[in-house]
Amino acid sequence: MSQPQAQSIFAMPVLAEVGQHDFERSARVLRARAGIVIGSHKLEMAARTLGLRTKSMGLSNVKEYLDHLEQNPHSAEWEAFVNAFTINHTAFFREQHHFDVLAKFAKSRKKPFSVWCAASSTGEEPYTIAMTLRESCLQPDVGVSIFATDIDTRAVERAREGVYSLERVQPVPEEYLKKYFQRGTGRREGMVRVKSNIRDMVEFDTFNLLSNVWPAERKFDAIFCRNTMIYFDKPTQTRILERFAPMLKPGGLLFAGHSENFTYLTKAFRLQGQTVYTPS
Numbered sequence: 001m002s003q004p005q006a007q008s009i010f011a012m013p014v015l016a017e018v019g020q021h022d023f024e025r026s027a028r029v030l031r032a033r034a035g036i037v038i039g040s041h042k043l044e045m046a047a048r049t050l051g052l053r054t055k056s057m058g059l060s061n062v063k064e065y066l067d068h069l070e071q072n073p074h075s076a077e078w079e080a081f082v083n084a085f086t087i088n089h090t091a092f093f094r095e096q097h098h099f100d101v102l103a104k105f106a107k108s109r110k111k112p113f114s115v116w117c118a119a120s121s122t123g124e125e126p127y128t129i130a131m132t133l134r135e136s137c138l139q140p141d142v143g144v145s146i147f148a149t150d151i152d153t154r155a156v157e158r159a160r161e162g163v164y165s166l167e168r169v170q171p172v173p174e175e176y177l178k179k180y181f182q183r184g185t186g187r188r189e190g191m192v193r194v195k196s197n198i199r200d201m202v203e204f205d206t207f208n209l210l211s212n213v214w215p216a217e218r219k220f221d222a223i224f225c226r227n228t229m230i231y232f233d234k235p236t237q238t239r240i241l242e243r244f245a246p247m248l249k250p251g252g253l254l255f256a257g258h259s260e261n262f263t264y265l266t267k268a269f270r271l272q273g274q275t276v277y278t279p280s
C-alpha cells in the first residue's frame with residue numbers, strides 16, 4: 001500500500017532539500033554552540049527541523065539558514081535552533097538513590113545549603129531536590145536554595161510554571177503530592193501545580209554549560225548534572241568538570257547520570273558513591 005499522502009507532502013520536500021552536507025554542517029554548528037553531538041540517525045529529524053526553521057525565517061534554503069546563524073552569533077534565531085535539538089527527557093525522583101544521598105548529606109552540612117541543578121530541563125529534577133531538602137532540613141525556609149539552569153529557554157519557562165500532568169507526577173510519593181502540589185480545576189483539570197513553598201526554593205535561569213562566563217562567585221554544596229554530559233564529547237565533558245570542581249564548597253558532591261562515568265576524564269573529581277563524585 002502507498003504511504004498516506006499527508007505524510008509524504010510534509011516530509012519529502014524538506015528531506016530533499018537537506019543533504020548530507022547541510023546535515024553535517026548543522027551538526028558542527030550545534031556542537032560548537034551547545035556541545036550537543038548528533039549522529040546521522042538524527043538526519044530525518046534534523047532535516048524536518050532545519051526545513052521548518054528556514055521557512056519561518058523566510059529564507060529559501062538550509063544553506064542560507066546556516067549562513068545566517070554563523071554570520072550572526074547574537075541572532076535571536078540561535079535560541080530556536082538550539083531548543084529544537086535538545087532532548088529534555090526527565091522525571092520526578094529519577095534515580096531515587098541520589099535523593100537518599102542528598103537528604104543525608106544535607107543534614108550533615110552547615111547552612112546556607114545550596115544546590116546547582118545544571119541541566120534542569122522542565123523542572124522535575126530541581127523540584128525533587130527541593131522536596132527532598134524540605135523533608136530533610138529542620139528549617140528549610142532558612143538558608144536552603146536551589147539554582148536551576150538549562151540551555152533550553154522553553155524548558156526553563158515550563159519549569160518556572162511548575163505545571164504537570166497527573167501522569168508526570170506518578171513517581172511522586174502520595175504524601176508529597178498532597179503536601180507540595182495543588183490540583184488544577186476547570187481548564188487545568190487533570191493537571192497539578194507545584195506549590196509556592198517549593199517553587200520559591202528554586203531560582204531558574206537559562207545557562208549554556210559551554211559558555212565562557214560562569215557564575216564564578218557562587219559556591220554550592222552539591223551540583224546535579226545528570227544525563228546531559230552523555231550528549232557531549234569527552235574534551236567538552238572534561239572542560240565542564242574542571243569548571244564544576246572549584247564551584248563546590250569543600251566536601252561538596254557532584255551527582256552524575258546513571259550511564260555517566262567521569263573517573264577517567266579528569267583528576268579534579270574522585271568517585272564517592274554510585275555516580276556521586278567529590279573534588280579530589
Ligand SMILES: C[S@@+](CC[C@H](N)C(=O)[O-])C[C@H]1O[C@@H](n2cnc3c(N)ncnc32)[C@H](O)[C@@H]1O
Binds near residue numbers: 035088094121155210
Ligand atoms: C536528558 S535532559 C536531563 C534532565 C535532568 N538533568 C535529568 O537527569 O532528568 C538533558 C538536558 O540538558 C540540557 N542541555 C543540553 N545541552 C546543554 C548545555 N550546553 N548547557 C546547558 N544545558 C544543556 C537540555 O536542554 C536538556 O534539558
